Amino acid sequence: MKDQLEALRLEIERDVKAAKSLEELEQIEVKYLGRKGQLTSMLKGLADVTAEERPILGALANQIKQTGLDLLASKRESLASSRYDAVAETERVDVTEPGIRPPEGHLHLMTHTIREITSIFEKIGFYRPRYPEIDWDWYAFEALNMPPDHPARDDWETFFMDAPISKKGKMVMTPHTSNGQIHELQRHEFPVRMIDIGKSYRRQIDATHTPMFHQFEGLYVDQGVNLTHLRGILDYFAEQFFGKGRISRIRPHHFRFTEPSFEVDISCGVCGGTGLIPPRSPLIKGGVEGGSKCKVCKRGWLEIGGAGMVHPNVLKACGVDPKKYSGFAFGWGVERVAMMKEGAKIDDIRILYQNDVRFLKQF
Amino acid sequence: MNLLVSYDWLKEYVSLKEKPEEFAARISLSGPAVEKILPLHSGLDGIVVGKVLKLAPHPQADKLKLVTVDIGRSSKLEARSSGLKLVCGGTNLYVGQKVAVALVGAMVRWHGQGDLIELQAAEIRGVKSEGMICAASEIGLGEAFPHEEKEILDLGQEIPEMDVEPGTPLSDALGGKDDVAMDIEVTSNRPDCMGMVGMAREASAILKRPFRWKEPKLVISKSKASKPGIKVTIDAKKACSRYIGVRIDGVKVKKSPWWLKRRLMSAGIRPINNLVDITNYVMLETGQPMHVFDAAKLKGPEIRVRFARVNEKMQALDGKTYQLDDKVLVIADAERPVAIAGIMGGEQTGADEKTANIVLEAATFDPVIVRKGSRRLYLQSDSQLRFEKGLSQMAPPSAMARAIEMVLELAGGKVMGEPADVMPLTYKPLSYSVTMDEVNGLIGVEVKKTEMVDVLKRLGFGVKATGKHIKATVPWWRDHDIEMGRDLVEEIARVIGYAKIPSVVPIAVAPRETDQVIQWEDRLKDITKAAGYTEVFSWSFVSEDMLRKASYDPTHLLHVQNPLSSDWLVMRPSLLPGMLQAVADNQEREKDLHLFECSNVYIKRSSKLEARSSVDKNRDSRFSEAEIRDSIWTDLPDEVPEFALMIREADNHEPWRKAKGFVEHLFEEYGITDVHWKRISRDAVWHPGRTAQAFKDDKPLAMVGEIGPQMSEAFKIKGRVGAAMVNIREFMSFAKISKTYVPPMPYPEAKRDLALVVDRDVDYREMELAILRADERILKVEWFDTYEGKGIADNKKSVAMHLTIGSREKTLESSEVDGVLEDAILACKEKFKAEVRG
Numbered sequence A: 001m002k003d004q005l006e007a008l009r010l011e012i013e014r015d016v017k018a019a020k021s022l023e024e025l026e027q028i029e030v031k032y033l034g035r036k037g038q039l040t041s042m043l044k045g046l047a048d049v050t051a052e053e054r055p056i057l058g059a060l061a062n063q064i065k066q067t068g069l070d071l072l073a074s075k076r077e078s079l080a081s082s083r084y085d086a087v088a089e090t091e092r093v094d095v096t097e098p099g100i101r102p103p104e105g106h107l108h109l110m111t112h113t114i115r116e117i118t119s120i121f122e123k124i125g126f127y128r129p130r131y132p133e134i135d136w137d138w139y140a141f142e143a144l145n146m147p148p149d150h151p152a153r154d155d156w157e158t159f160f161m162d163a164p165i166s167k168k169g170k171m172v173m174t175p176h177t178s179n180g181q182i183h184e185l186q187r188h189e190f191p192v193r194m195i196d197i198g199k200s201y202r203r204q205i206d207a208t209h210t211p212m213f214h215q216f217e218g219l220y221v222d223q224g225v226n227l228t229h230l231r232g233i234l235d236y237f238a239e240q241f242f243g244k245g246r247i248s249r250i251r252p253h254h255f256r257f258t259e260p261s262f263e264v265d266i267s268c269g270v271c272g273g274t275g276l277i278p279p280r281s282p283l284i285k286g287g288v289e290g291g292s293k294c295k296v297c298k299r300g301w302l303e304i305g306g307a308g309m310v311h312p313n314v315l316k317a318c319g320v321d322p323k324k325y326s327g328f329a330f331g332w333g334v335e336r337v338a339m340m341k342e343g344a345k346i347d348d349i350r351i352l353y354q355n356d357v358r359f360l361k362q363f
Numbered sequence B: 001m002n003l004l005v006s007y008d009w010l011k012e013y014v015s016l017k018e019k020p021e022e023f024a025a026r027i028s029l030s031g032p033a034v035e036k037i038l039p040l041h042s043g044l045d046g047i048v049v050g051k052v053l054k055l056a057p058h059p060q061a062d063k064l065k066l067v068t069v070d071i072g073r074s075s076k077l078e079a080r081s082s083g084l085k086l087v088c089g090g091t092n093l094y095v096g097q098k099v100a101v102a103l104v105g106a107m108v109r110w111h112g113q114g115d116l117i118e119l120q121a122a123e124i125r126g127v128k129s130e131g132m133i134c135a136a137s138e139i140g141l142g143e144a145f146p147h148e149e150k151e152i153l154d155l156g157q158e159i160p161e162m163d164v165e166p167g168t169p170l171s172d173a174l175g176g177k178d179d180v181a182m183d184i185e186v187t188s189n190r191p192d193c194m195g196m197v198g199m200a201r202e203a204s205a206i207l208k209r210p211f212r213w214k215e216p217k218l219v220i221s222k223s224k225a226s227k228p229g230i231k232v233t234i235d236a237k238k239a240c241s242r243y244i245g246v247r248i249d250g251v252k253v254k255k256s257p258w259w260l261k262r263r264l265m266s267a268g269i270r271p272i273n274n275l276v277d278i279t280n281y282v283m284l285e286t287g288q289p290m291h292v293f294d295a296a297k298l299k300g301p302e303i304r305v306r307f308a309r310v311n312e313k314m315q316a317l318d319g320k321t322y323q324l325d326d327k328v329l330v331i332a333d334a335e336r337p338v339a340i341a342g343i344m345g346g347e348q349t350g351a352d353e354k355t356a357n358i359v360l361e362a363a364t365f366d367p368v369i370v371r372k373g374s375r376r377l378y379l380q381s382d383s384q385l386r387f388e389k390g391l392s393q394m395a396p397p398s399a400m401a402r403a404i405e406m407v408l409e410l411a412g413g414k415v416m417g418e419p420a421d422v423m424p425l426t427y428k429p430l431s432y433s434v435t436m437d438e439v440n441g442l443i444g445v446e447v448k449k450t451e452m453v454d455v456l457k458r459l460g461f462g463v464k465a466t467g468k469h470i471k472a473t474v475p476w477w478r479d480h481d482i483e484m485g486r487d488l489v490e491e492i493a494r495v496i497g498y499a500k501i502p503s504v505v506p507i508a509v510a511p512r513e514t515d516q517v518i519q520w521e522d523r524l525k526d527i528t529k530a531a532g533y534t535e536v537f538s539w540s541f542v543s544e545d546m547l548r549k550a551s552y553d554p555t556h557l558l559h560v561q562n563p564l565s566s567d568w569l570v571m572r573p574s575l576l577p578g579m580l581q582a583v584a585d586n587q588e589r590e591k592d593l594h595l596f597e598c599s600n601v602y603i604k605r606s607s608k609l610e611a612r613s614s615v616d617k618n619r620d621s622r623f624s625e626a627e628i629r630d631s632i633w634t635d636l637p638d639e640v641p642e643f644a645l646m647i648r649e650a651d652n653h654e655p656w657r658k659a660k661g662f663v664e665h666l667f668e669e670y671g672i673t674d675v676h677w678k679r680i681s682r683d684a685v686w687h688p689g690r691t692a693q694a695f696k697d698d699k700p701l702a703m704v705g706e707i708g709p710q711m712s713e714a715f716k717i718k719g720r721v722g723a724a725m726v727n728i729r730e731f732m733s734f735a736k737i738s739k740t741y742v743p744p745m746p747y748p749e750a751k752r753d754l755a756l757v758v759d760r761d762v763d764y765r766e767m768e769l770a771i772l773r774a775d776e777r778i779l780k781v782e783w784f785d786t787y788e789g790k791g792i793a794d795n796k797k798s799v800a801m802h803l804t805i806g807s808r809e810k811t812l813e814s815s816e817v818d819g820v821l822e823d824a825i826l827a828c829k830e831k832f833k834a835e836v837r838g
Helices: A002-018 A022-033 A038-048 A053-090 A109-123 A179-185 A227-242 A312-317 A334-340 A349-353 B020-030 B170-174 B196-207 B258-266 B274-286 B367-377 B382-387 B396-410 B436-443 B449-458 B485-496 B516-530 B544-549 B576-586 B625-630 B655-669 B709-714 B728-734 B764-774 B814-832
Strands: A134-136 A171-173 A192-201 A212-222 A248-253 A258-267 A301-310 A326-333 B002-006 B033-039 B047-057 B065-070 B084-088 B098-103 B122-124 B127-129 B131-133 B180-185 B231-234 B240-249 B291-294 B302-307 B313-315 B321-323 B329-332 B337-340 B358-365 B414-422 B431-435 B462-466 B469-473 B593-603 B638-648 B676-679 B686-696 B699-707 B722-727 B750-759 B778-787 B796-805
Touching: A002 A022, A002 A038, A002 A053, A022 A038, A022 A053, A038 A053, A109 A192, A109 A212, A109 A227, A109 A334, A179 A192, A179 A212, A179 A312, A212 A227, A212 A334, A227 A248, A227 A258, A227 A301, A227 A326, A227 B436, A248 A301, A248 B020, A258 A326, A258 B485, A301 A312, A301 A334, A326 A334, A334 A349, B002 B196, B002 B258, B020 B033, B020 B180, B020 B196, B047 B170, B065 B131, B084 B127, B084 B131, B196 B274, B196 B449, B231 B240, B231 B414, B240 B302, B240 B396, B258 B274, B274 B291, B274 B382, B274 B396, B291 B337, B302 B358, B313 B337, B329 B367, B358 B367, B358 B396, B367 B382, B396 B414, B431 B436, B431 B485, B436 B449, B436 B469, B436 B485, B449 B462, B449 B469, B449 B485, B516 B593, B516 B638, B516 B655, B516 B728, B544 B576, B576 B593, B576 B638, B576 B722, B638 B655, B638 B728, B655 B686, B655 B699, B655 B722, B699 B728, B722 B728, B750 B814, B764 B778, B764 B796, B764 B814, B778 B814, B796 B814
Parallel strands: B231 B302
Antiparallel strands: A134 A171, A192 A212, A212 A326, A248 A258, A258 A301, A301 A326, B002 B180, B033 B180, B047 B065, B047 B098, B065 B084, B098 B131, B122 B127, B240 B358, B240 B414, B291 B358, B302 B329, B313 B321, B329 B337, B431 B469, B462 B469, B593 B638, B638 B722, B676 B686, B686 B699, B699 B722, B750 B796, B778 B796
16 A cells, blocks of 8 residues: 555656646646545555554655645646746737727816816805806996996997896896806805806907807905905916916006906016017027017016906995995906917917817817 | 007107116006007118219110219218119109118018018119119108109108218118107097107106196187187087187198108008198197198088988098988088098098198097997097097197197198187086095005105196095096096006005905806716716807707797897707707717717796796697797896707717716716606607606706707708707706715625516516516616517517615525516516516
8 A cells, every 4th residue: 555655646746747737736636635536535445454554654645645735836836937927928919009098078178267267266265156148237337337328338349139128228248247246246245255257248259259258257345455455366366377487467457347447467478577588599590689579478468357446336336335345356258368378379269169079179 | 549659759748768668668557558669660771861973874774774873981882982873763863862772681672562672783684783772662651752653762852851961871861760669558548648748748647757748728819809710600519518610721731741741650640731640640649639621612611510410421531421310420511511520521621732721620529429420330530539538628729729830830821810619518627535544445555645646746636635635636638537536546556556566365265155056067067078078168149040950949039139140149048059060060070979068058037937948848838839939038038057968979879878878877976866767759859769858856857868860960960969968957956965875785696687578669667667666675677688670579679687686684595586586577477468588
C-alpha cells in the first residue's frame, strides 16, 4: 500500500506539472484529493492493514495530501501570472477607437448665462421673482416716471398688443424688465433685493439686437441705500462674471426711472483697460511704437448698460415713501453680457434664436 | 445723439490745456461721453502747396500738359530751383496757380473713386511725372471744394486768404493740422450740450477752466415808430412757444470762407452757400437750429406757424414732396407751407444763388410734435434731432443775434425793421431746493456745502444757500432737464466725480426665496439635458402661417398690434409649433435630434375660461370654440410655463416610447406615483393611435406620444417625431424633492418570465394592474416585449413580462412562487381571456 501511495504522489506531481489551466488543476484536485478522490478511497483500505502500519501509512497519506495541495497552489500561482501575460495579446483592443459616451445634452447659452448671473447675485442675498412679459402700460412706463409722450411709448420702439385699452393703459410687450421694479415695490416688503430675469421685446433687429431678448434687472431698496452700494455691486459683478481684475466705472447718463442715472462700463479684458494693445514684435508693422488701438473696446472700457438710483417718483407711484427708502436699480441685456464675455466670439446676436443645432451643441 | 466736436473749435469757448485724450477721459466720467477721437487731417501726408511755373503741351497727348511746379526747398525731395516736372490733365491749369501737389509716396484716391493708393513716379505717355497735381476729391476735400471732372484744386481761388510759400505741407496751409474730432454721445436730456457753447460750459464746470463765451444780445427797439421787418403770427400757440423772424435785404450769396467750411466739415456737415452755412454754423455753435428763407419767394410776405391742412403738400430741401396732415406743424406764408417746423425747410422758398433778401428764423417748437411729425413723414434732420429733445424758448434771441452778425459780415445786406419776436407765453425760470442731508445720504459720502454751491454755480445755476438748504434757479438751457431737487444731487455728484465714491458690497441673507416656477424650470432643464436633449429658445411670437400649419386657429390668439414682420405676429399658445419648426430646420443637419424647450406660452385668462395650457387643449369641452374665439383679450395673457421635448431618430420607428420613458423618468425622479395614463385618439396635432395623457388626481400632467403624420407633413418633417409636453404648474404641485426610504426586501426575490397571448386591443397597463392585484407577493411587473405575427393568431398579441415575486416574511419556496404565478395567469385569463404562450 505504501507503494501505491508513492505512485499516487508521482502521478499527482506529473499531472500538476502538465496542467495548463486553472480548470485542469481543479479537476486534478478533485480526482486525487477530493472527497471522492483516489487518496480518500485509498485511505479506506487502511482498515485492512496492521495496527503498526496504520499510523505510518496515515502520516504518509497526509504528507502526500499536503504535498499535492502545495503543488497545486504554486502551480495555480504560476498559471495565474502567466495568464495576465497572455491577455495583453489575446484581449488586445485598439484603444484609439472612440469611447461610448453618455447621452450628451446641451443647455442654451441664455440658460447658462442666466444661471451664472443668478448664482452671482444669490450669493450676496438676492432672489429671483417672476413678473409678466406682457404687462400694462402703467407698469411698463407710467409708474416708471415715463411721461405719456416719451419716445419709448411710441409704437415705433415698443410692441403693443392688439387688445382694448384698460384702466392701466395699453397692453404692451415689456421693452425692459423694469416693470418688475413696480410689481416688486408694490409688495411693500423691505428690504427689496431682487434680480429679475426675463424676456423683453423691442422693435429692432440687427447684428446686436433681436426683437425678443433677455434682461436682468437688479433692484435694491431699503433704508439708507446709497451710491456706494451700487458701486460695490457693480465691481462685484464685474469681477465675478468677467473675471479677476475686471472693474466697473459709472458715467452720467439719462433714464427716466432713475436719478442720478448712469452708464456702466466694465474694464476691457483684452487691453486691460488701456485701450491699447501692447507692441508684440518690432517686426509687426506699426507694432513698435506703443502698440495698436484695442479693437474690442472703446478706449479701455466696454459699455454694459444702464443703472441709477431709483427715482423718487417711481417709489411714490408704488406707495413707498422716498424720504424713508432709497435704492438703486440696473437693467442689462443677458445676450449683451454673454457676448461681451471674453472668448464668446459671437458676432451676430441673431444666431441665438435660430435654433441651429450646430450652434446649440457648442454650449 | 452723437456729436462731432472739433477740439480746436471747442477751445474758442473755453480755455483748455488738456491734451485731447486727457480731456476725453475726464469729461466722459462727469458729462457727455467721448466715444472716439478721430484725427481731422489724416491722409494729407506728402501733399504740399505748389505754384505752377510753366505749362507746355504734352508731345503725345492733346489733353495732357507738361507742368513745372515750384514746390520750394523745404520738400523732402531733392530741392530743385527749376521745379518739379509733372504731367497733368487738369482743364483749369494756369501759370501762377496755387495747387495741391501729391509727391511720390502720398496717398491719393484716383478721380475721387475707389481705395486710397500710394502714388508712384510714373511715365505718362512717354514723359516722366514725379508727382501729381490733385483734384479736391482725390485728397478727400471734394465736399469742401466741389468741382467739375478734370478740374484740379485751385487753392488761390478757393482759399484767397491762404498765404504760404510753395512747399508748405497742405495740412499746415489748411490750418488745424493737429485738430481732432471727438465723437461725443449726448444723452437725450442734454440738448444744451448739442452745441459748442454748451459743451464748453460743461468742460468749464468739470475741469474748472474759464468759460469764454459772451452771449450776443438781440436788440429790439421798443419805440412805437419801429416796425418788425416781417409779419409773424403763431396760430398753434401750444406747439410753438417762440418765433423770431428777421428780414435782411441786399445779401450776396456765395461760397463760404474756408474757416467756416472747415468748421462745418469737422462736424460732418457739407458746406452749401454762405447763408445756409451760417444757419448750420449757429446751430452747431449754440445748439439752436435756424432756417433761412428767400424773402422774395414768401407770399405776403408773412410767416404763420400753424398745423398743416389735410392733403397739403410740400417739397422739402431733400427734394422729396411730403404729404402733410393736421398733426404736422408747419411754417407757412400767406398761402402754403414753406417749412416743416423744426424738421426741414421747403425747396421753393430756400436761399439759392439768386437770393438777395432773406428772412432768418430762430424758433422753439414743441418736442413731441416735432418727433411725431418726423416719424409720420419718415424724415429726419439735425434740426429735428435737437428740437425733439426739448429746447428752451430762451435760446432763440442770442442765436438770432449771432446769425445776424455773421450774415452782415459774410453776405452783407441790411436788417430791415425790427426783429419780429412772438412769444405766446411769458417765461418764468424754475427753481428747486435740496438739503445737504439728501445729497450726502444719496451719495454716501460727505460733500462740503461750499463745494455743492460751487458746482451748481459753475453749471450756471443761481444758488441761494441757507443753513442746510440749497435753493437753485435753473438756467434756461437746462429748463427741460432739471425737474426736481433730486436732479441737483446728480449735478453735484457727477461734477465732483463718481470715481471718488467708494465701493461697498451690500451682502445679506436673501429675504425671500427665488420663485418656485423658476426653480422647477431649472430642475427640468437639468434632468432633460442629462438625458441627452439640447435646449432651444424659440420666438415668443410666431406667424399665423406657422400656427395654421400646427392646426391652431390664430384668430382668437393674442396678436401684436405693430409687428416688425408677419413672422413675429401672434403670441404662441404652445411650444409645439416652434419645436416642430426647429426639428424641420435641423433634420438635414443631424440624423438624430433630441430637442427641448422650457418657456412661457400665452393663454387667455378670464373668469369663465380657466387658465389652460396646450397640454389639455382641445380636451376641454365645457366651452365652445366660438366662445373662445369671440372673447376679446381684455386681461393680460396668462404666461403659462410649459415644457416640451421632441425626438426624431433616423432608425427609430417608435420614438414615442422614448418620449414616454422620459416622462416616466421625470415622475420617478420627483416622486410622482399613481399616474393614470389615458389614451388620446382624437387630436389635431398628435398621432391618434400613439398618444397618451398622464393624469394624477384628475389633473393633466403631461402628454406623450408621436406627432401626427399630417403635422409632420405640414412641417415637411421626414420620419416619426416623438414628443412630450409637461404642464409645469400641475407637475410642480405634485412633485417632491424629498425622498422617503423603503427598506429592501429582507429575503431573496424570485424572478419569473411570463408571456400571455391576449386580444390586440387589451392595454398592457390593464394587464399589469390585474397581475399586481392578483397576489400581493407580486412586487413588480416589467414589460419587455410585445409580439404579433407568425405563430400568433390574427388580432392577438403576445405580451412578455418579467415578474418579481417575494415576501417580507420569508424566502418563498419554489412551489409557492409557482403558485403565485398561477394566480397571475388565472387573473389574466378571467379578465382578458389570456392564454399562456406555448
